[in-house]
Amino acid sequence: MTRRALVFEPDGLSRQERRRHRREQHRNDRAQVAPPAARRERGLPEAAAPGPFGPGLTDGGYWNLAPVHVPPHQATSQHIAGIYPFVADAGLGHRGPIVGVDLNADALWHFSPWETYADSTDRGSFSTNVLVLGAYRAGKSAVIKTLVTRSMAFGHQAVVPSDPKGEWVAVAEAIPGGNVIRLGGAYDTRLNPLDRGPRRTGVTNEQHEQMVKQRRITVLTSLVGAALPGSHLTAVEHAALLEALERCIRTTDDHPTLRGVYTELTGLTREADRDRHLAQGAIQPSFVLRRFVNGDLSDLFEDESTVQFDDAAPIVVVDTSELFARGDLVAQLSQICTTAWNQAVISDRAAHRTRYVIREEGWRDMTSLASLQMYQQWLKLSRHYGISNIVILHKMGDLDAVGEADSQERNLAYSIAGDIENKFIFRINQQEGASIHQRLAIPPAHVAMARQLRKGEFLAYVGQFSYLVDAFATSTPWEYDLFKTDDAMELDSRYDDEFRTLDDPVLESLWPGDSRYGDTPAGPSAGDASVDGWLTQKELQ
Incomplete structure (x- = not known):
């Protein structure tokens, strides 16, 4: 009896191709059993080397006279795409600073809001603004500091209009040329929110005067509106503010201050015989500005500025941490003043500068309808001015502090956050x-994932795509020391399982040798293999 081996043939062969395939198969079978000398004499291929279990024995431990030829797997491209690693995403490319590791693609993740805005493909974004949302101690501030600091190697600058915790001060002081402006406490520093600000490049005199006038009116109405929770400025009160501002501009030779506006409002209240309605409209705003002149906001914003905005500095931080001792409303009003003061400088489009504007506890800028409208306008004009607003919230419930339930203010605040x-x-x-x-249209599966994220991990939504990023996987010990916001965190805890800084194959490939990214606590040295755009301590020095 002839023993025949099982032969596998590919599907779809013609009769002639099947005969040719069988002859080739028979020729290979003979090569396996023929002696070596006979194989060489007949020109047959060499026999396969014996397996680990001896000549003729397969891994299963049984005799097989003919090799088993398993055809390659065949499937459609739709089905084959589900096999790892073909499921890995291409990411955003390599433009911009490294932010972390894309955990789905197992590759470095780069991000720059200006690069994604310039990208015309479906990977691009229609906005340069970023909404950052997460619970306490989730790593939000440390990740944003990482992004901002590394972006400086690409020529971008940063502004923190109000630093309520003082946590950006250390970053600004560590960066050469960083500028820190301290308000409150023992610091004798004043900012005049009614400053003219620098003239924009390429505008006419008429356009410049109109911009200055509109900015002054906006900050005045925002301040008064924020100090009157639950109420709105009436048309008469608005007219009284404008009249007082115009009088102050004339009497001070175009150097108005909040003290001067308060003086003119007080004078209007005494002119009831000339204009009774205007005198009544000046009462409420005068009481609000009185807080800046003689009340809990004095010695901050009522007089001429004692400092200047350094538009060439890589980072400018306004430290308002001392103001929290005076109450939340003081901090909110201060944030309006500092934001308006900064915007007068950074809104020069012709200067061709790109800046991050970091809004820590961003809900504090949304205290009234006027401030909300200013906030919304500033977000819409960010692309025009080359600005990336980073709005940081602990939770969506932070916006419940804006207005009453179902009020126009709260709905507008939620709309602003959702539109980023x-x-x-x-x-x-x-x-x-x-x-x-509900508010951000995050899929339920992603919501469940966000509940289980570890410190430094985040879901990034850029354009039409989403990414799971671990930012701490590419951080150095020097960055941990500089960016940490929890004073109770011990130094040694940087290398525990939560931070995932040990035995990382990605970083081991970047900096061979020490698994903690370099032989020194300061991170990689000048001789280490570095990544394009990486901003290390060596480069900062």
């Missing part, structure tokens, strides 16, 4: 799931 296209979602609390699903 680029979103970084860090670990969220259990009760936040429904809110971000």
Whole structure:
């Protein structure tokens, strides 16, 4: 009896191709059993080397006279795409600074809001603004500091209009040329929110005067409106403010201050015989500005500025941490003043500068309808001015502090947050799931994932795509020391499982040798293999 081996033939062969395939198969079978001398004499290929179990024995331990030829797997491209690693995403490319590691693609993740805005493909974004949302101690501030600091190697600058915790001060002081402006406490520093500001390049005299006038009116109405929660400026009160501002401009030779406006408002209240309605409209605004002149906001914004905005500095931080001792409303009003003061400088489009504007506890800029409208306008004009607004919130519930339930202010605040296209979602609390699903249109599966994120991990939504990024996987010990915001965190805890800084194959490939990214605590040295755009301590020095 002849023993025949099982032969596999590819599907779709013609009769002639099948005969040729069988002859080739028979020739190979003979090569396996023929002696070596006979194989060489007949020109047959060499026999396969014996397996680990001896000549003729397969891994299963049984005899097989003919090799088994398993055809390659055949499937459609739709099905084959589900096999790893073909499921890995291409990411945003290599433009911009390194932010972290894309955990789905196992590759470095780069991000620059200006690069994504310039990208005309479906990977691009229609906005340069970023919404950052996450619970306490989720790593939000440290990741944003990482992004901003590394972006300086690409020529971008940064402005923090109000630093309520003082956590950006150390970053500004560590960067050569960084500028820190301290308000409150023992610091004898004043900012005049009614400053003219620098003249924009390429505008006419008439356009410049109109811009200055509109900015002054906006900051005045925002201040008064923020100090009157639950109420709105009437038309008469608005007219009284404008009249007082115009009088102050005339009497001070175009150097108005809040003290001067307060003086003119007080004078208007005494002119009831000339214009009774205007005199009554000046009462409420005068009481608000009185707080800046003689009340809990004095010695901050009522007189001429004692400092200047250094537009050439890589980072400018306004430290308002001392103001929190005076109450939340003081901090909110201060944030309006500092934001308006900064915007007068950074809104020069012709200067061709690109800046991050970091809004820590961004809900504090949304205290009234006037400030909300100014906030919304500034976000819309960010692309025009080359600005990337980074709005940081602990939870969507932070916006519940804006106005009453179902009020125009609260709805506008939620609309502003939802309209920011680029979103970084860090670990969220259990009760936040429904809110971000409803308000930000985050898919339920992503909401469940956001509840389980570790420190430094976040879901990044850029354009039409989403990414799971671990930012701490590419951080150095020097960055941990500089960017940490929890004073109770011990230095040694940087290398625990939560931070995932040990035995990282990605970083080991970047900096061979020490698994903690260099032989020194300061990170990689000048001789180490570095990545394009990486901003190390060596480069900062």
